[in-house]
Every structure is written in C-alpha cells, then in structure tokens.
Amino acid sequence: MTFAPPPETAAWRHLDARTGFEVVYFRPQHGGHRIEGCTTAVEEGVTWAVDYVIDVDPSWTTRRAEITGRSAAGSRRTTLEADGTGRWRVDGAPAPHLDGCLDVDLESSAMTNAFPVHRLRLAVGAGSPVPAAYVRAADLTVERLDQQHYARIADDGPHRRYDYAAPVFGFACRLVYDESGLVLDYPGLAVRVL
Template sequence: MSLPAAASWLHRDSRTGFEVSFFQGHEGGWRIGGATTAVEDGKSWFVEYSIAVDAAWHTRRAEISGRSATGSRRTVLESGGDGRWRVDGVPDPRLDGCFDVDLESSSMTNTLPVHRLGLAPHAAAEAPAVYVRADDLAVERLEQRYERIADREFAYTAPVFDFSCVLRYDEHLLVVDYPGIAVRQS
C-alpha cells in the first residue's frame, strides 16, 4: 500500500499541539520521520521520531528524542521483527510479543498495527505495543486491541487507560479522526 509523502494532525481535547510525519520507502518497508509538540495537563513537550518498519510492517527500529521541562532525552528501540526488543541496547523481556511502537505523543503510530495486522472486516486482534511516554520517554508495554468494524473504521481499546473509541482512517490507513486526541489536517 502506498503512503503520502507527508501527513499532519492537530491535537485536540486532551492536549493542544501539532504533529507532522514524512513517509519514505526504505528497504522494502518504510521509514517514517516526524515530530509532535503539545501542551497537556499544563506541561509542554516536544518529541521527534524516526521509525523503520519492514515490508510486513513490523517495527524494526525507532529513534526517539524529546524535550520537556524535565530535560532532554533520547531512546533507541530495536527489534529483529520477532517481537523481542532492545531498549538503548539492553534486552527488555517486558516487551516480548510486541511488534509495534506506540508513541503517546503520536497519532501516526496507530497506523502501524492496522497495516501489520491486515484485519478482514469484523475481525479483531490483540496488538500489544512498545509504548513510549511523551514527557520523559519512559518505555513500557501497552496492551491494546483493534477490531475492523468497517472498511476504514477500527474499534480501539487500551484497557490500562480505560479507553476505547472508534478510529477512522483514510485510503492509506492513516488515522484521520482519533476522538479526543487528534484530527488529520493534511
């Protein structure tokens, strides 16, 4: 599936800010570079990312840097595509079985599992992800679930946050409406 050269999202409701991503074919997969900045709960932050996915949409590498009032940080996530991860070069077994990276700061990262899973209509799947917090780049496991309820609509659930919504996507399977979080601008 093709992707546009760039996409952007306006954060809304839970935070105020903006995200922009750029997509480039890379070694049969994609390299996605972007940045997002926002104010959330009175705290300002900036996150920049470079994510490489293979042809099957398994995240292979993510370089994330960020800045907030607590300082500047950087982290590197690496996987052989087998669901095992190294965080800053150190194996992290808490993340075993995760194939996607989900950045708290990013709406774009919700496209990764949707592409990878390739769900048929009315099919559902668990999609645990390597979750990276916006404020301090802390890395943790995030249990989540996607169910394709229409051609471009997915019911999304993240139980740890007691959160569920219907995500709407475009023809490239990029999020166009993430209720309470962001709306696509371009």
C-alpha cells in the same frame, strides 16, 4: 485487504487531551518505510516536543525507533531495536518485558496507530489484541502496553473504521483511517489536517 502507499507527508492537530500538532514524512526504505516525525504539545500545563525516526519493514512491523524528547526538564533520547519476531532492545539492553510486541506506540503520536492496522490487515468483522512497546511523551519511559485491541468494522466509503480499546487507560473509541491506512479521526486525541 491492501492499502494505498502512504503520502510523502501527513499532519494532525491534537485535540482535547492536549493542544498540539504532529507532522510526519514517509520515505521508502528496503521495501518498508522510514517515518520521520515531530509532535509538540501542551498537556496539563506542561510543554513537550518529541522527535522520532521509526523504521518499519515491508509488513509494517517496527524494526527500529530513535526518539528524542524535550521539555523544561531537559532533553532525553532513547533507541528501540526489534528483531521483527517480538524481541526488543532498549538503548542496547535486552528488554524482555516487551517480548511479543511487534509495534512501537508513541503516546505523543496519532501516526503510530497505523502500524497494527497495516500489519494485521484485518478483514471486516475480525479483531486482534495488539500489545505494543509504549513510549511515554514526558520522559520517554518504555512500557509494555497490553490489552490494546483493534476490531475492523464495515467501511464508510473510502474510509476504513476500527473499534479500538485500551482498557489499561479506560479508553475506547472508533478510529477512522484513510485509504493509506493513516488515522483521519482519533476521538479525544487528534484529527488529520493534511
């Protein structure tokens, strides 16, 4: 399975869980991509903004993520670096709790759900667990997100569909992607507007 190249830009409106917006820009880099984006939101009466620059290699495996967060409590910044085989550093220090993760997953972002779909290239009927380096929106805490699972189901015309589950959050839904492998509909969280 192959995907079309990503567009120069994409945007999502966040729904239900928060009110907000995300805008992202894709730039080719060393056979992979540099992805620059920003998410702003109001969630449970708290405002926050998260800026990110994420580098992925040609297989869409995360290699580096620079994340800056702002809220009424102040500004924070964190940098994640990965060797592409599942070893990570957070702000320069080894992060063995992330061993085996190949993707960064930003709590604030619908876009980062593109990484495992591109990287795995699952056939219809196939599924895979996808542990990730999970970055919280409010304070940029980096945690291991285990038990995520993606399973590809039959396409709906040009749209690719995946059953997604994150049992640690008690959450499951059907994600719909476009021909570029970007989320169009993330029930309860976001919808693509561009």
